[in-house]
Amino acid sequence: MPTDILMPALSPTMEEGTLAKWLVKEGDSVVPGDVICEIETDKATMEVESVEEGTIGKILISEGSEGVVVNSVIAVMLGEGESADDISQVPAPVAAEPSAVQPQTEEAAPKTSPQKTSGASAPVFSPAADPDLPEGVEMVEMSVRQALNEAMSEEMRADDDVFLMGEEVAQYQGAYKISQGMLAEFGERRVIDTPITEHGFTGIAVGAAFAGLKPIVEFMTFNFAMQAIDQIVNSAAKQLYMSGGQVQAPIVFRGANGAASRVGAQHSQDFTAWYAQVPGLTVIAPYSAADAKGLLKAAIRSPNPVVFLENELMYGVSFDVPIMDDFVLPIGKARMVRQGNDVTIVSFSIGMKYATEATETLVSEGVDVELIDLRTIRPLDMETVLNSVKKTGRCVVVEEGWPQFSVGSELSARLMEQAFDYLDAPVMRIAGKDVPMPYAANLEKLALPSVDEVVAAVNAVTYRS
Amino acid sequence: MARKNATQAKTSAAGSTGKKVGGRKSSPAKPNVPEFSKGDELRAYREMLLIRRFEEKAGQMYGMGLIGGFCHLYIGQEAVVTGINMAARPDDASITSYRDHGHMLAVGMDPNGVMAELTGRVDGLSKGKGGSMHMFSTEKRFYGGNGIVGAQVSLGTGLAFAAKYRGEDSVSLTYFGDGASNQGQVYESFNMAKLWDLPVVYIIENNKYAMGTSLERSSALTNLANRGASFNIPGETVDGMDVRYVRDAAERAINHARTGKGPYILEMKTYRYRGHSMSDPAKYRSKDEVQAMRSERDPIEQVKQRILDKKHGNIDDLKQIEKEVRAIVTKAADFATNSPEPDPSELWTDITI
Numbered sequence: 001m002p003t004d005i006l007m008p009a010l011s012p013t014m015e016e017g018t019l020a021k022w023l024v025k026e027g028d029s030v031v032p033g034d035v036i037c038e039i040e041t042d043k044a045t046m047e048v049e050s051v052e053e054g055t056i057g058k059i060l061i062s063e064g065s066e067g068v069v070v071n072s073v074i075a076v077m078l079g080e081g082e083s084a085d086d087i088s089q090v091p092a093p094v095a096a097e098p099s100a101v102q103p104q105t106e107e108a109a110p111k112t113s114p115q116k117t118s119g120a121s122a123p124v125f126s127p128a129a130d131p132d133l134p135e136g137v138e139m140v141e142m143s144v145r146q147a148l149n150e151a152m153s154e155e156m157r158a159d160d161d162v163f164l165m166g167e168e169v170a171q172y173q174g175a176y177k178i179s180q181g182m183l184a185e186f187g188e189r190r191v192i193d194t195p196i197t198e199h200g201f202t203g204i205a206v207g208a209a210f211a212g213l214k215p216i217v218e219f220m221t222f223n224f225a226m227q228a229i230d231q232i233v234n235s236a237a238k239q240l241y242m243s244g245g246q247v248q249a250p251i252v253f254r255g256a257n258g259a260a261s262r263v264g265a266q267h268s269q270d271f272t273a274w275y276a277q278v279p280g281l282t283v284i285a286p287y288s289a290a291d292a293k294g295l296l297k298a299a300i301r302s303p304n305p306v307v308f309l310e311n312e313l314m315y316g317v318s319f320d321v322p323i324m325d326d327f328v329l330p331i332g333k334a335r336m337v338r339q340g341n342d343v344t345i346v347s348f349s350i351g352m353k354y355a356t357e358a359t360e361t362l363v364s365e366g367v368d369v370e371l372i373d374l375r376t377i378r379p380l381d382m383e384t385v386l387n388s389v390k391k392t393g394r395c396v397v398v399e400e401g402w403p404q405f406s407v408g409s410e411l412s413a414r415l416m417e418q419a420f421d422y423l424d425a426p427v428m429r430i431a432g433k434d435v436p437m438p439y440a441a442n443l444e445k446l447a448l449p450s451v452d453e454v455v456a457a458v459n460a461v462t463y464r465s
Numbered sequence: 466m467a468r469k470n471a472t473q474a475k476t477s478a479a480g481s482t483g484k485k486v487g488g489r490k491s492s493p494a495k496p497n498v499p500e501f502s503k504g505d506e507l508r509a510y511r512e513m514l515l516i517r518r519f520e521e522k523a524g525q526m527y528g529m530g531l532i533g534g535f536c537h538l539y540i541g542q543e544a545v546v547t548g549i550n551m552a553a554r555p556d557d558a559s560i561t562s563y564r565d566h567g568h569m570l571a572v573g574m575d576p577n578g579v580m581a582e583l584t585g586r587v588d589g590l591s592k593g594k595g596g597s598m599h600m601f602s603t604e605k606r607f608y609g610g611n612g613i614v615g616a617q618v619s620l621g622t623g624l625a626f627a628a629k630y631r632g633e634d635s636v637s638l639t640y641f642g643d644g645a646s647n648q649g650q651v652y653e654s655f656n657m658a659k660l661w662d663l664p665v666v667y668i669i670e671n672n673k674y675a676m677g678t679s680l681e682r683s684s685a686l687t688n689l690a691n692r693g694a695s696f697n698i699p700g701e702t703v704d705g706m707d708v709r710y711v712r713d714a715a716e717r718a719i720n721h722a723r724t725g726k727g728p729y730i731l732e733m734k735t736y737r738y739r740g741h742s743m744s745d746p747a748k749y750r751s752k753d754e755v756q757a758m759r760s761e762r763d764p765i766e767q768v769k770q771r772i773l774d775k776k777h778g779n780i781d782d783l784k785q786i787e788k789e790v791r792a793i794v795t796k797a798a799d800f801a802t803n804s805p806e807p808d809p810s811e812l813w814t815d816i817t818i
Contacts, residue, residue, distance in 0.1 A: 163630065189630065195660070200619050200653025207623020210608050211558065213630060234613050235620060242599035244592035245815035247608065279816050303818040 002057055002087050005075040007068045008039070010046055012262040013313060017041045018066045019074060026084075028056045030077070037063070037074070042145065042316050043177050054079050057087055127337040127356075127371075130290065132329055139320035147289035147321055148178050148254075148310065151296035152216060154326070156186055159214065162300055165192040165205055166218030166255070175220045176256060176315055202228035202253070206235045209251040209305075216300060219255035222271045222309065229274075236305035237280030252299045254308035257285070258350060258400050259437055259448060261313065268437035268444075270401030272349070275307040276377040276410070282331060283378040285309040287352035289319035291375050294329030302331060311350040334381035336388075340368035343458050344388040346411060347398035348374040351449070354430070355398045358454035367462060377407060385411065386419055393424035394461040398454055403431035425461035430454050499713035503777040509551065509708045510768045511786050513543035516567040517765055518794045519576060523566065523583055527743045531802060532583045536597050539567035541738035544764035545670050546571040548711025549638060549731075552719050558628070560608040560621040561640035563598035564670075564737075568640065572605045580797035586804035593807040594815065606635075615648030617641060618667070622654040625665035625722075636722045637665040644675025646689050652696075655728065659696040662727035666718040667693070669732045670705065676741040677749040690732035698728045705733030706762040736762070 010017065018040040024030060030050045037048050057078040061068055068074065076087050129135075142150075156162045163186075168175045170183040170193040183191045194201040198219065205215040219225040225232065236249040259268035276283045282304050286292040292310070299306040321327075337352075338359060347355035352373050359369045370388050374381065389395045395415055397408035408429035415427050433447045459465035501509070520538045527536045539546075542564075550571045553559075561568045569579050574590065582589030582600050590600040598612040608624060611617040621639025628635045645651060646669050658665050669689045673680055680687050690700035699721070703714040711733065718729035736758045740747040747755075772778050 195653070195656060197650075197653035197656065199650040200622075200657060203616060203619020203650055204623035204626050204654065204657060207560075207608070207620035207625075208627040208630070209623070210620065211624050211627030213627050230613055230616060231619065235611070235616055240818065241815045242591060242595040243601040243609075243815075244590065244594050246591070246603055247601045248818065282817065 001079070002082055003052060003054065003077045003079065004073045005036070005050075005077055007061075007070050007072050007074050008048060009070040010039070010041055010044060013260065013316075014041055014070060016067050016069045019061050019063055019068050020045060022059060022063045023047075024056050026056050026059055030054060030056060039068075042143070050077070052077060052079075054082075057082070057084050128339065130329075130335055132294075132333065132335075133290075133322050134324075137322040137324060140323050141318045142289050142293075142321040143316055143318045144286075144289045144292045144310070145176070145178055145315040147293035147319075148296055148315075149180060149182070151293045152179070152300070153182060153185065155297055155300040156182075156190060159300075160190075161212065162214045162216065163190040163192065164216045164218060165194055165201060167194055167196055167220050169193060169218050174218070176312060178310075178315070179218070198224050198227035199231065202231040203235065205251060206231050206239075206249060206305075209236070209249045210239065210247055214250045214252075214300060216252045216254060219253065221260075221267060221312070222255055222257040223267050223269055225253065225255070225271070232275070232281070232305070232307065233278050237278050239280075240304075241280060248303050249305045250303045252296070252302075252306045252308055254296070254299075255310060256312040256315075257309035258311050259313075259432070259444075262439060262441065262444060263437075264439045265436035270309075270399065270432065271307075272309055272377055272399065272401055273406050273410075275309075276380075276407060278378075280305065281378060282306040282376070283309065284331065284376050285349040286375055287314065287347075287349055287373055289317070290321045290327075291329060291335070291373070293321055294327050295331065295375060297326075297328045298331050301328070306331075309349060314350055314353075329375075332376045332379040332381055334384040335373045335375055336370070336384065337373050338363075338369060338371040340370035340392070342368040342370075342392060343394040343396065343462050344370045344372060344385070344392045345396050345398060345454065345458065346372045346374060346385055346388075348377060348407070349400070351398040351400055354449050354451050354454050357451045358398075358458065361451065361455055362458055367458060367464070369458070374407075380410070380414075382414060382418070385415070389415055389419050390422045393422055394458075395423075395427045396430060396454060396457045396461060397427065398430045398449060400432050400448060403429055403434055406431050425463070428457040428461055430457050499709040501709050501712075501771070503775070505551070505709075505712075506768055506772050506775070506777050507786070509544075509547055510765065510772060510783070511790065512547045512550075512571060513708065513765045513768065514786065514790045515576070515793060516540075516543045516547070516570050518790050519570060519580070519797065520566060522794045522798050523580070524739070524743065526580075526584070526798060526801070532597070533585065534596055535563065536583065536743045537564040537741065538737070538739045538743070539564055541758065541764075542670060542672060542705070542735045543567060544708040544711050545668065545705045545733045545735050546640070547764075548705075548708040549666075549668060549715045551708075551712045552715035553638060554635070556606065556633075556635045557638055557719070558606040558608060558621075558624040558635060559638040559640070560611065560617045560624060562614065562617055562642060562645065563610070563612050564642070565598065565600065565610045569600055569602070569607060569610075572602070572607050574600070574602050574605055574607060576793055576797040577800040580801035581804045584801040584804070585806065586801060587807040587811070588800065588804040592811060592815075594811065615641065615645040615651055618645065618648070618651045619654045621667075622658050622663060622665055622728075625658065625663035625728075626661070628664055629661070634723050635664070636719050637663075638668060638719075639665055640668045640670060642675065643669060643671040643673065643680050643689060644678070644683070646671075646692060647675075647683060651692075655693050655696045655698055658728040659693070659698050662725060664722040664725070665728045666715070666722050667698075667728060667730045668715075669730065670735055671732055672735050672737045674737075674741070674749065676745070677747075679749070688732075690730055693728070693730045698730055700730035700732060702732045702734060705735035706758075706764050707767060708764060 258270040412427040625637035
């Protein structure tokens with residue numbers, strides 16, 4: 001029976017990709033290990049090799065096709081004694097069936113520049129215009145990945161003291177392709193591949209900041225920054241205070257934070273609350289591409305050490321970004337995404353995805369939600385949150401991190417202290433569950449917050465349920 | 466950063482003391498005794514004496530309750546920082562651990578400001594907010610004053626990175642102890658320092674005890690000059706009690722780093738007479754061991770004896786220096802005692818800019 005060759009997934013988060021090139025044609029014989037095609041995502045280009053022996057019977061997806069869904073049949077392979085006549089009509093993609101192909105290791109030099117992907121989709125929601133933007137400014141759709149890339153590149157063009165260091169940032173173009181093209185533009189003096197030694201290179205970067213440079217340290221993910229947290233907290237965050245204001249540490253620590261998808265407990269942790277507890281640090285966790293760009297530029301210019309928490313699942317998501325020569329947003333200012341009177345939902349980073357989708361549902365049910373994106377976690381824009389809660393009397397905080405001693409815990413405490421008389425219901429925290437992140441797909445889903453939980457919490461505090 | 470071809474490693478005791486590393490009481494043969502002029506000897510004497518008397522006063526003030534917390538005295542190790550500094554340029558950066566008072570005096574930071582920081586007063590170099598372990602001077606390019614064992618090694622490597630990035634030829638003088646020499650980030654830093662040929666001199670002040678744990682009890686191999694061998698970083702073991710050998714080795718090391726050849730390790734065999742900190746009774750070593758060091762190897766006595774032997778000065782000249790040094794220290798102590806505590810509003814300043 002002919003074997004279907006399926007579109008492989010290059011990562012747990014990939015849903016579709018481009019079939020860039022066929023390296024075989026119909027009628028060719030292949031043996032296991034032969035490269036049959038190349039597929040491309042926004043992150044990488046990979047070769048796909050055959051795992052079986054046979055003849056390429058039919059190619060169903062022509063090269064150059066974009067948006068090829070994972071697990072759809074891209075070709076059919078014939079075994080010994082089979083002919084093209086044995087191929088029935090194109091079968092529907094079957095996820096459970098083992099693919100006859102497997103992706104090879106990632107190619108080091110992807111060809112594409114950072115581009116938007118439709119792999120993950122932003123919730124359809126029309127947020128209020130950001131008052132920090134000039135009225136009527138022209139917008140362009142851009143992925144978070146490209147926004148981060150532009151922010152770093154623009155700041156590096158403007159200031160020779162700014163440089164980027166981290167694992168795979170240069171020749172590999174970034175593990176998540178955030179620094180794509182930057183080595184070519186800025187050279188190896190300013191885009192620096194480090195060995196896998198977070199503790200050491202973070203200390204080196206902090207020392208360079210003491211000497212007046214403005215390093216951007218990329219952690220492949222913030223899970224690995226735990227190796228370096230002593231240098232972030234003890235050296236960078238406390239330096240100004242310990243020196244009586246004499247020695248600054250103008251440095252940005254950035255990278256993917258929080259859960260990705262199906263990567264297990266050690267690679268799925270949200271460190272927002274950890275860093276947000278430390279005086280001396282600025283902590284930023286943007287959701288949209290515009291905020292990612294405007295706030296990363298602000299972070300690089302800041303004379304303070306900044307922990308800039310990104311989210312892998314958001315890298316490929318596109319948003320409107322203003323077309324401006326120098327688009328910088330203020331640090332420490334939350335964004336009012338939707339104004340409403342019934343309840344305040346506060347979130348940040350990917351938590352905004354749940355919050356936004358819940359808001360859509362709730363608004364459609366007649367609940368007038370006020371939605372706030374904190375954007376900066378330290379310093380916390382309590383003024384915006386307080387003014388909102390004084391109006392609505394109810395608050396739900398949404399985040400992916402663990403619930404104990406979380407950002408939501410802090411907001412709850414402050415609202416209790418500063419807006420007690422205004423509250424008509426307890427502040428509710430929707431957070432990740434108090435467990436290490438499981439691997440199994442169903443358990444992982446349960447460990448993360450959900451839109452339903454946010455809706456249920458809003459229903460509870462508005463006494464609708 | 467561009468890499469350079471790895472240079473040949475020159476490990477252990479190269480040309481300096483030729484002493485067998487790890488020998489406890491071996492009095493090494495000293496070929497090629499480095500030349501010290503009259504001016505060198507007198508400068509070394511004065512600078513080491515200032516550190517000694519300053520530290521004695523700090524110890525005294527700690528006993529009086531004027532200095533709080535941790536207070537790690539440098540007494541016994543004076544030749545190391547003095548000799549290194551005699552070979553360095555003013556624009557070279559330096560960074561060390563929490564045993565830092567001597568380093569600050571050596572680079573010319575104000576003794577009044579150092580002592581007032583020890584007493585936690587507003588005129589301290591960190592406005593009283595840093596304490597014994599956290600003082601800095603951007604003017605003198607002294608970057609602390611760091612309390613986490615080994616952290617300053619990565620930071621010091623970063624100072625060297627900055628110099629190279631900017632195309633400057635200053636060198637980072639990165640001090641750490643035998644205890645820190647077992648920390649992982651030290652080797653991460655060694656690796657990158659050599660990979661990128663950064664201008665850093667690693668000065669390991671081997672005073673034989675990491676708090677109460679002797680080098681032999683903490684380290685599989687006790688030749689610390691060899692610790693860069695895996696990275697092709699040359700190293701020397703140096704008699705850190707003799708300021709002449711220290712300066713001589715430092716000149717080689719600093720020149721190596723300054724001329725683009727990358728990092729260099731100096732293992733300074735030294736000794737602290739006092740406990741790890743003021744609260745350490747130092748029961749882990751014998752009184753005889755300490756006494757032998759004091760009477761036979763004392764860095765200041767060695768210089769003093771040479772000054773007298775070579776007639777660079779007489780007893781009265783030395784007494785005059787002693788008097789001047791004591792005046793500086795007394796003045797610092799008075800200053801530090803009389804400076805007011807920081808204003809309560811200082812609690813909330815200098816957190817971010």
